[in-house]
Amino acid sequence: AQTVTQSQPEMSVQEAETVTLSCTYDTSESDYYLFWYKQPPSRQMILVIRQEAYKQQNATENRFSVNFQKAAKSFSLKISDSQLGDAAMYFCAYQIRMDSNYQLIWGAGTKLIIKP
Amino acid sequence: GAGVSQSPSNKVTEKGKDVELRCDPISGHTALYWYRQRLGQGLEFLIYFQGNSAPDKSGLPSDRFSAERTGESVSTLTIQRTQQEDSAVYLCASSLSRASYEQYFGPGTRLTVT
Numbered sequence: 660a661q662t663v664t665q666s667q668p669e670m671s672v673q674e675a676e677t678v679t680l681s682c683t684y685d686t687s688e689s690d691y692y693l694f695w696y697k698q699p700p701s702r703q704m705i706l707v708i709r710q711e712a713y714k715q716q717n718a719t720e721n722r723f724s725v726n727f728q729k730a731a732k733s734f735s736l737k738i739s740d741s742q743l744g745d746a747a748m749y750f751c752a753y754q755i756r757m758d759s760n761y762q763l764i765w766g767a768g769t770k771l772i773i774k775p
Numbered sequence: 776g777a778g779v780s781q782s783p784s785n786k787v788t789e790k791g792k793d794v795e796l797r798c799d800p801i802s803g804h805t806a807l808y809w810y811r812q813r814l815g816q817g818l819e820f821l822i823y824f825q826g827n828s829a830p831d832k833s834g835l836p837s838d839r840f841s842a843e844r845t846g847e848s849v850s851t852l853t854i855q856r857t858q859q860e861d862s863a864v865y866l867c868a869s870s871l872s873r874a875s876y877e878q879y880f881g882p883g884t885r886l887t888v889t
Contacts, residue, residue: 663817702864704818704880750817760831761870762808763878765817 661686663753665766672741673774679726680736680769682751688712692754693727694763695736699747707749710734738771746773777801779881781867787887788857796852796884800869805847808878811836812864821865824850857888 663684672678684693695707710718710727717725722742726735738745751766780799788794800807805826810818820834824844835841839858844850854861864885868878 702866702883702885704866704868706877709877752817760823760825761806761878762820762823762831762834763810763818764820767815767817 661688661753661755661764663751663764663766665751665769667769668767669770669772671772671774672738674743675740677737677739678741678771680738680749680751680771682734682736682766684732684734684751684753684764686732686753686755688755691756693725693734694752694754695723695725695734696750696752697745697747698750698768704750708736741773743773743775746771779867779869779879781865781881781884783884784882785885785887787889790859790888791856793853793855794857794886796854796865796886798850798852798867798869798881800847800850800867801879803847803871804869804879805872806870806878807844807850808868808870809842809850809852810866810868812866812883814863818866821852854886857886859888862886862888 665682691712693710697705697707708718708720708723717727722739724737748768750768752763754763782797807824809821812818822842823831839855842852864883866883867881870878
């Protein structure tokens with residue numbers, strides 16, 4: 660069964676510094692998508708970044724980038740130049756494909772605290 | 776354009792009562808998902824709708840849970856005879872098609888069963 664593990668329940672970083680959030684997953688599939696979502700106190704789940712497993716190049720979105728290690732089944736998120744607005748719960752998710760159902764399997768989340 | 780909307784935003788109910796949660800997906804999105812998020816945890820898949828196909832109900836935790844969707848429009852998640860362990864945030868997401876990987880989430884309904 661596919662599982663997603665986030666081993667850091669909480670992380671804190673000084674504003675303007677860099678922080679890395681860890682995620683590992685387990686799968687026997689070769690083609691899949693991985694995601695990082697951000698959930699602020701408003702509860703709105705916001706897509707931060709995605710990675711297609713068949714792409715070797717790590718995805719980047721402005722200050723957000725990933726370190727995708729397919730063989731190690733690792734998918735960490737790096738946030739550069741941290742801002743107060745980055746404070747939120749961050750969830751790593753793996754997308755499985757069962758027939759036409761593209762459901763997401765989620766980690767337990769990491770709470771990111773930004774220190775001013 | 777308008778995003779995914781859910782109502783009510785918060786719902787407090789007594790144990791044993793039935794509740795209905797509503798989701799309005801983004802117009803044109805054929806796929807719709809319901810997830811449950813317990814406090815301090817990630818999301819659990821509940822049910823998936825794709826167009827007029829039979830829904831994938833494999834994530835529903837018990838027969839007290841059911842959901843409906845008419846075509847590609849509004850969906851309703853119903854929980855009968857609510858229990859305290861049903862307390863959670865219920866999130867709805869929609870996507871453009873079954874081949875689309877990106878899901879757009881609503882703000883969720885926080886359900887509290889007393």
